Amino acid sequence: MQLYHHPMSANSRFIRLLLGEYGVEYDLIHQNPWDREAEFMKLNPAGTLPVLVSESGAAICGIYAICEYIDETRGTMMRERRLMPDYPLDRAEVRRLIDWFCVRLDQDATKTLVRERVFKLDMPRTNGGGAPDSAAMRAARGNVKQHMRYLNWLAGSRNCLSGKSLTAADIAAAASISVLDYMGEVPWADSPQAAEWYQRVKSRPAFRPILEDRIRALTPVSHYADLDF
Amino acid sequence: MQLYHHPMSANSRFIRLLLGEYGVEYDLIHQNPWDREAEFMKLNPAGTLPVLVSESGAAICGIYAICEYIDETRGTMMRERRLMPDYPLDRAEVRRLIDWFCVRLDQDATKTLVRERVFKLDMPRTNGGGAPDSAAMRAARGNVKQHMRYLNWLAGSRNCLSGKSLTAADIAAAASISVLDYMGEVPWADSPQAAEWYQRVKSRPAFRPILEDRIRALTPVSHYADLDF
Structure with a gap:
């Protein structure tokens, strides 16, 4: 199998982690999400990763x-x-949380911060490249705070996010958080229970390739790959 | 079972149609999507329908x-x-299309047109009510045209949208289209194959309650409930 991805796409990381947890072998193909190449659009008319x-x-x-x-x-x-x-109702809760982290958190914050801080450095001006929009970044950072409050509450009231054991909901959340954390955008000091949960999830062997991700445009914060942080 | 819905929420209509197709009995509870009542937020922290x-x-x-x-x-x-x-790959195509119509078409067009033309009439000013934003409506209408081109292509190249037989993909698409059609926002003349497909889907018994939906703020276009149109 082949996975079209970008290292700073939270949703691509979610799938890399799922495949990693199940020990599935596959090839990674780097795709810039702003390049709407005909070849890629034939695979996915939505043009998304x-x-x-x-x-x-x-x-x-x-x-x-x-x-x-x-x-x-x-x-x-x-x-x-x-x-x-x-059980179907337990699966429903996992799916609600996947949607929450992959769609809502992405729209509220991650997508904006990645676009403004990372993609715009690589994007041609004709495709939306240029100076970051500081108002958009401020709004996104406010949303990160709200999302971290909810994540902290979830992590504090359940062992894993959707209940007792690790599910795809934890993987989806950790994938999004890992992208924000790479950019130093997670207010960890205010979210001790989320921090304890994330430390557990990022210590899993499937997380190693994610913690080794580096992009040219931005080096990660110093604690990014630190398993004791 | 109970379904919290709004008659002009495309995604609520999708679920009403699914339950109707399977003959499931349930109660409908009207929920204004802009009312973030504590009781409803306890059910769904996302506050969405x-x-x-x-x-x-x-x-x-x-x-x-x-x-x-x-x-x-x-x-x-x-x-x-x-x-x-x-088959898993066939289900993957159905899910791609559900996502396309329920998330992408909604974001690109339906949500904006419903908010500007319907919800704003009922919403208190403090919650975003007021005069419609004509620039947002113009952009959404441009997106409807693009989406109709794709829908027309799908309907012309396959019997049903995801293949030979009716699936949840047809139901999801028809739910979204029905909301746009209520408002007279579908350029049917340019989409003959989509029109033929929609006529087939809306003739199904499960569609009847949808075609009977009326909201105080806006009467539907004259052909809305016409099965021969």
Whole structure:
């Protein structure tokens, strides 16, 4: 299988982590999300990341389709290592949280901060490159604070985000947080329970490649790959 | 079960149609999406529609979680009337299209047009009510045209949107289109194949309550409930 991704795409990281947790082998293909190349648009008319190309060559587009596909073709054979719970209502809670972190947090904050601080440095001016929009960044940072309050509450009231054991909800949340953390955008001091939860999740072997991610335009904050932080 | 909905919420209509196709009995509870009442926010911290309250009283939030829950608890027992295909890759295509219509079309156009033309008439000024933003409406209308081109292409190249038979993808698309059509925002003359497809879907018995929807602020275009149009 092949995964079209960008190292600073939170939703691409979510799928890399899922595949990593299940020990699936695949090739990573770097795709700039602002390049709407005809070849890539043929795979995914939405032009968004991630896209997983299955063994048969079919493109699976977006986290909703990919996450369920991985569960159906890999997760269901993983017994207690499956990242989806057994009961429909428990799965509904995992899916609510995946949506919360992959769609809402992304729209409220991550997407904006990545675009303004990272992508704009690489994007041609004709595609939206140029100076960062400081008003947009300020609004996004306010939203990060609100999201961290909710994450801190979740992490403090449950062992893992959707209940007792690790699920795809933790993976989705940690993927988003890892992108914000790379940029030093997480107010950890105000979120001790979220910090304790994130430390646990980022210590998992599947997280290693994520912590090794480096992009030319921006070096990560010093604690980014530190497992004791 | 109870469904918190608004008649002009495309994603609420999607779930009403799914439940209708499967003959599930439930109560409808009207919820204004701009009222962030404490009671409703307890059910869904995202404050968005739809929310399905299960038989056990648990809240299932958002179309991703609800659509999969209905499939798992109802659809899988429906044999050839199931609205999800049997094979994982076929299901991936259905989910891509659900995401396309419920998230992307909604963000690109439907949400804006409903907010500007309908919700703003009912919303208090302190909550964003007031005069419609004509620039936002113009941009949304441009996006409707693009989406209709894609829908027309899908409807022309496949019998149903995701393949040979009717799936949740058709239901999701028709739910969104029905909201735009209510407002007279669909350029049908440019989309003959989409029109033929929509006429087929809206003739289904499950669609009847949707075609009977009326809101105080805006009467529908004259052809809205016309099955021969």
